[in-house]
Amino acid sequence: xxxxxxxxxxCIHEQRLPIEKAxxxxxxxxxxAGLYGTCKSNLDRHRPHITRxxxxxxxxxxxxxxxxxxxxxRRGEARxxxxxxxxxxxxxxxxxxxxxxxxxxxxRAVVAVMAEARSFMSLRGEITNELGRxxxxxxxxxQIIAPQxxxxxxxxxxxxxxxxxxxYEEIGLIxx
Numbered sequence: 001x002x003x004x005x006x007x008x009x010x011c012i013h014e015q016r017l018p019i020e021k022a023x024x025x026x027x028x029x030x031x032x033a034g035l036y037g038t039c040k041s042n043l044d045r046h047r048p049h050i051t052r053x054x055x056x057x058x059x060x061x062x063x064x065x066x067x068x069x070x071x072x073x074r075r076g077e078a079r080x081x082x083x084x085x086x087x088x089x090x091x092x093x094x095x096x097x098x099x100x101x102x103x104x105x106x107x108r109a110v111v112a113v114m115a116e117a118r119s120f121m122s123l124r125g126e127i128t129n130e131l132g133r134x135x136x137x138x139x140x141x142x143q144i145i146a147p148q149x150x151x152x153x154x155x156x157x158x159x160x161x162x163x164x165x166x167x168y169e170e171i172g173l174i175x176x
Contacts, residue, residue, distance in 0.1 A: 008045065008046055008049060009038065009042045010038065010042055010043060010045075010046035010049070011046065011049060013036070013038065015036050018036070019032060019036050019038070019043070019046075020050055020053075022035070022036075023043065023046075023047070023050060024050065029043045069127060070127050070128070073120055073123050073124045073127065074124070076116075076120045077117060077120045077124065080113055080120060081117065083109075083116075084110065084113045084114065084117065087106050087110045087113055088106075088110065090102070090106040090109070091107060091110060094106055144156050
């Protein structure tokens with residue numbers, strides 16, 4: 001019969017939060033154990049639980065920051081679209097009323113708004129990884145086999161290593 005793993009005594013301790021705060025603040029395990037009525041070994045076993053909790057907290061904070069940043073970028077994109085529509089309307093009015101000075105100013109404004117929109121789109125692509133800049137290019141291998149005689153052509157073969165190695169592992173040609 002399989003035994004259930006024992007729960008961490010600090011994780012279920014009624015003073016868990018102050019214990020963790022003291023440990024994070026750098027208090028000695030002996031002092032914390034004496035203060036909260038536990039033993040040093042329990043605190044030592046609980047240490048990885050604090051690390052995991054802090055790591056998860058950092059991930060949640062990063063996700064919240066990224067979400068907020070993405071919302072700001074999308075608001076910027078919407079603003080750029082509104083400005084683009086307005087400058088296009090000004091340009092159309094200037095062309096219709098045959099006012100080249102206003103038309104030229106509107107064209108300059110449209111160009112500036114398009115540059116702003118492009119920068120927002122690029123930033124959104126970085127945040128969402130739509131641009132895929134962190135991807136690595138596949139490794140392509142080339143094999144050239146020299147002919148045995150002068151009247152033969154060399155044999156050339158190409159393959160993408162990542163794709164081939166996966167297949168070779170399955171049939172046992174490559175072992176990792």
